[in-house]
Amino acid sequence: MAEDNTIQISKSKPAGGRRGAARARLLAAGAEMFANRGLGNVNTNTIARASGVGVGTFYSHFEDKFALHRELVTTGLSTLQENLARASQNAKDRPLEEQVRATVEAFVDFAEANPALYKVVFAAGDAGAGSGRPALGLSTRAMESRLHALREAGHLDPGLDVSAAARFFYAGQSQLLLWWLDAPGAPSREDLIATLERLHPALACRR
Amino acid sequence: MAEDNTIQISKSKPAGGRRGAARARLLAAGAEMFANRGLGNVNTNTIARASGVGVGTFYSHFEDKFALHRELVTTGLSTLQENLARASQNAKDRPLEEQVRATVEAFVDFAEANPALYKVVFAAGDAGAGSGRPALGLSTRAMESRLHALREAGHLDPGLDVSAAARFFYAGQSQLLLWWLDAPGAPSREDLIATLERLHPALACRR
Amino acid sequence: MAEDNTIQISKSKPAGGRRGAARARLLAAGAEMFANRGLGNVNTNTIARASGVGVGTFYSHFEDKFALHRELVTTGLSTLQENLARASQNAKDRPLEEQVRATVEAFVDFAEANPALYKVVFAAGDAGAGSGRPALGLSTRAMESRLHALREAGHLDPGLDVSAAARFFYAGQSQLLLWWLDAPGAPSREDLIATLERLHPALACRR
Amino acid sequence: MAEDNTIQISKSKPAGGRRGAARARLLAAGAEMFANRGLGNVNTNTIARASGVGVGTFYSHFEDKFALHRELVTTGLSTLQENLARASQNAKDRPLEEQVRATVEAFVDFAEANPALYKVVFAAGDAGAGSGRPALGLSTRAMESRLHALREAGHLDPGLDVSAAARFFYAGQSQLLLWWLDAPGAPSREDLIATLERLHPALACRR
DNA sequence: AATGAATGAGATTTCATTCAT
DNA sequence: TATGAATGAAATCTCATTCAT
Numbered sequence: 001m002a003e004d005n006t007i008q009i010s011k012s013k014p015a016g017g018r019r020g021a022a023r024a025r026l027l028a029a030g031a032e033m034f035a036n037r038g039l040g041n042v043n044t045n046t047i048a049r050a051s052g053v054g055v056g057t058f059y060s061h062f063e064d065k066f067a068l069h070r071e072l073v074t075t076g077l078s079t080l081q082e083n084l085a086r087a088s089q090n091a092k093d094r095p096l097e098e099q100v101r102a103t104v105e106a107f108v109d110f111a112e113a114n115p116a117l118y119k120v121v122f123a124a125g126d127a128g129a130g131s132g133r134p135a136l137g138l139s140t141r142a143m144e145s146r147l148h149a150l151r152e153a154g155h156l157d158p159g160l161d162v163s164a165a166a167r168f169f170y171a172g173q174s175q176l177l178l179w180w181l182d183a184p185g186a187p188s189r190e191d192l193i194a195t196l197e198r199l200h201p202a203l204a205c206r207r
Numbered sequence: 208m209a210e211d212n213t214i215q216i217s218k219s220k221p222a223g224g225r226r227g228a229a230r231a232r233l234l235a236a237g238a239e240m241f242a243n244r245g246l247g248n249v250n251t252n253t254i255a256r257a258s259g260v261g262v263g264t265f266y267s268h269f270e271d272k273f274a275l276h277r278e279l280v281t282t283g284l285s286t287l288q289e290n291l292a293r294a295s296q297n298a299k300d301r302p303l304e305e306q307v308r309a310t311v312e313a314f315v316d317f318a319e320a321n322p323a324l325y326k327v328v329f330a331a332g333d334a335g336a337g338s339g340r341p342a343l344g345l346s347t348r349a350m351e352s353r354l355h356a357l358r359e360a361g362h363l364d365p366g367l368d369v370s371a372a373a374r375f376f377y378a379g380q381s382q383l384l385l386w387w388l389d390a391p392g393a394p395s396r397e398d399l400i401a402t403l404e405r406l407h408p409a410l411a412c413r414r
Numbered sequence: 415m416a417e418d419n420t421i422q423i424s425k426s427k428p429a430g431g432r433r434g435a436a437r438a439r440l441l442a443a444g445a446e447m448f449a450n451r452g453l454g455n456v457n458t459n460t461i462a463r464a465s466g467v468g469v470g471t472f473y474s475h476f477e478d479k480f481a482l483h484r485e486l487v488t489t490g491l492s493t494l495q496e497n498l499a500r501a502s503q504n505a506k507d508r509p510l511e512e513q514v515r516a517t518v519e520a521f522v523d524f525a526e527a528n529p530a531l532y533k534v535v536f537a538a539g540d541a542g543a544g545s546g547r548p549a550l551g552l553s554t555r556a557m558e559s560r561l562h563a564l565r566e567a568g569h570l571d572p573g574l575d576v577s578a579a580a581r582f583f584y585a586g587q588s589q590l591l592l593w594w595l596d597a598p599g600a601p602s603r604e605d606l607i608a609t610l611e612r613l614h615p616a617l618a619c620r621r
Numbered sequence: 622m623a624e625d626n627t628i629q630i631s632k633s634k635p636a637g638g639r640r641g642a643a644r645a646r647l648l649a650a651g652a653e654m655f656a657n658r659g660l661g662n663v664n665t666n667t668i669a670r671a672s673g674v675g676v677g678t679f680y681s682h683f684e685d686k687f688a689l690h691r692e693l694v695t696t697g698l699s700t701l702q703e704n705l706a707r708a709s710q711n712a713k714d715r716p717l718e719e720q721v722r723a724t725v726e727a728f729v730d731f732a733e734a735n736p737a738l739y740k741v742v743f744a745a746g747d748a749g750a751g752s753g754r755p756a757l758g759l760s761t762r763a764m765e766s767r768l769h770a771l772r773e774a775g776h777l778d779p780g781l782d783v784s785a786a787a788r789f790f791y792a793g794q795s796q797l798l799l800w801w802l803d804a805p806g807a808p809s810r811e812d813l814i815a816t817l818e819r820l821h822p823a824l825a826c827r828r
Numbered sequence: 829a830a831t832g833a834a835t836g837a838g839a840t841t842t843c844a845t846t847c848a849t
Numbered sequence: 850t851a852t853g854a855a856t857g858a859a860a861t862c863t864c865a866t867t868c869a870t
Contacts, residue, residue: 040247054852161394172379187368205412261835454661468831575808586793601782619826675856
């Protein structure tokens with residue numbers, strides 16, 4: 001079901017010799033450290049040391065730690081977005097339940113395939129509401145249009161605000177997985193997916 | 208509907224003379240600044256100045272900025288928790304739909320009554336997944352037991368994992384409100400509440 | 415042998431009502447804290463609290479912590495000086511050995527009678543060589559003149575520099591006692607006195 | 622008589638390129654300032670500026686000013702200890718008087734060769750009697766065993782406590798030199814040495 | 829007179845960033 | 850190009866001292 005989920009953190013520069021390797025190591029170390037300690041508790045020198053390169057090398061690859069962080073988030077987000085789109089596309093002729101399940105599974109796959117990157121992407125970070133840096137997030141576009149289509153077809157409860165429902169679901173899903181990744185006695189993957197599927201707005205019962 | 212929602216940030220020490228006033232000003236300024244800029248982009252000097260007190264005064268009230276932040280989160284969380292409990296209690300003899308609506312309304316009321324404090328409480332902060340500070344959060348206890356009760360009564364879809372569903376809903380609801388508080392063209396309060404109500408796990412349709 | 419050795423830290427103001435009591439408490443607490451932590455690791459607020467008075471009260475009695483410290487050192491030193499003079503005077507008609515023993519005993523008595531004050535007086539403190547505050551110390555005047563008298567009488571080794579010998583003895587004696595006050599398995603008081611007596615310059619053998 | 626007395630403050634890291642140089646400058650400036658003003662009246666910024674390096678550089682070499690101070694004391698003490706041991710060794714076949722003179726000379730040589738370091742080592746510092754930092758000091762081990770040997774041979778006054786006598790002498794000697802280094806009209810080096818020699822416990826007359 | 833909250837100057841310490849090697 | 854020592858701006862924090870109550 002889950003296709004190949006190995007995530008290449010950076011797709012842009014497909015690794016030259018040493019230079020590419022250093023960059024990859026920086027991204028990997030950064031993901032690990034941001035995931036464990038949070039953006040504010042990690043510093044460039046530490047990332048460099050953990051990557052086995054000099055501080056100067058860090059700066060030859062990234063403008064600062066925020067650039068590295070942004071790269072991780074952007075890459076993670078677009079990979080995830082693509083995975084969701086692909087899953088959706090593959091299931092587009094199957095019944096609604098299965099379409100929903102396919103995207104939920106793609107989401108869970110992504111989180112399991114690279115937990116560190118997942119945490120970096122979804123730990124809301126220090127970007128307080130208006131910290132300048134615009135909080136990147138999963139686009140709700142695709143889901144909104146799906147819900148709109150259902151509404152047109154009369155299959156969606158008219159009391160639902162499409163935009164709010166989409167945001168609600170993505171937020172709930174991503175935070176739930178954040179908990180799940182670290183929770184020891186958490187539900188099984190199967191139960192988790194079943195729960196998310198049932199709570200998906202597209203399957204909310206009409207009233 | 209919404210009872211008195213004025214939130215006293217600190218209930219513990221109900222403001223003695225000057226000392227209590229200074230503390231209250233620090234908490235208020237802290238809430239405002241953390242909400243707007245995030246924990247990592249605020250410093251003690253700035254909070255002190257914004258509160259109209261000296262730096263030293265800051266430190267005579269709080270160990271450091273994290274202590275002030277923690278106090279805000281703790282207070283906010285427990286106030287919210289109480290409000291939810293009260294709403295639940297008041298509605299306990301009405302139909303399920305109305306019970307759900309009551310708690311959702313209490314939640315929204317809280318967010319509207321003091322948006323800054325709300326943002327501080329629910330902006331995930333810099334506490335990377337495992338940064339020591341254990342990502343305080345709303346207790347899902349109450350909601351889980353409500354769902355359990357419904358399950359016993361055969362009114363809950365058996366495919367739902369109670370614990371996951373509760374977390375999912377609280378996460379979705381709190382993040383959605385975070386967006387809603389700042390979004391210009393967002394749905395009306397009524398639509399927002401209607402949507403959250405319909406997506407509440409207790410009302411998920413049985414299948 | 416040892417007469418009454420209770421030391422009144424401050425002789426100047428013989429305690430009025432509350433005011434005198436507060437002053438006495440400040441001096442006592444200061445002695446204790448300076449002795450245990452050193453001048454640089456004690457602050458006025460702490461002394462005040464330990465004395466059971468307000469910070470403001472501290473400043474109504476002493477200009478700053480150095481003034482309190484100075485008062486302790488001055489008082490301790492002059493009390494000691496007097497004790498030595500009295501012991502010397504009382505023994506002035508006895509043989510040299512007994513005269514020496516009498517002053518050594520007076521010295522040890524002083525240290526034992528109020529160890530905290532003793533430590534404050536003789537812990538060289540933070541007054542690095544040229545820290546402004548002139549390192550107060552025991553006057554060697556009396557001892558120097560005694561040694562001079564011995565020399566005149568031909569009873570002192572001519573190779574001894576009187577001034578250096580006096581300083582040497584007082585330094586050795588005071589530091590040795592500092593160690594002795596805290597050393598668990600240290601020599602008995604008797605052995606200590608016997609040793610100091612034998613090492614006194616006045617009894618150095620002529621060569 | 623005095624061999625080469627140039628003291629390298631730090632023997633451990635014999636100065637790599639820039640890094641070693643900065644470290645050496647910090648140690649030298651630190652010694653000078655601690656000697657003149659005392660540990661409590663010197664701050665890291667000042668040491669850095671006096672060394673011609675940035676504040677940050679200070680902290681990249683030493684944890685704090687106490688670490689720099691500790692390094693000075695430790696190095697000074699062990700250098701002195703070695704000098705004393707060497708002097709003792711070289712004189713071991715000569716008469717007792719000459720052995721004593723040799724170690725006294727080594728001690729004085731050390732003080733004269735680097736007065737600043739000497740003052741740092743022997744200025745009792747701010748370490749109040751029990752301030753945690755265990756007041757490093759010259760080991761009396763060597764001297765105690767020499768005195769023990771003399772006692773076995775019946776050449777030492779049995780009334781002397783060996784341990785007390787050793788401490789007494791080192792304390793007296795070191796404090797006397799502290800005074801001598803700065804005293805303008807002090808005795809000549811020769812007289813000083815002669816005096817210390819005569820007051821050495823090993824030469825105390827038997828009674 | 830006594831109190832202790834408030835103050836802010838100054839010391840400590842961190843860390844992003846530069847730049848000589 | 851890679852390195853890591855050096856840097857200093859900026860943040861944290863302490864504590865002697867003041868002053869309204």
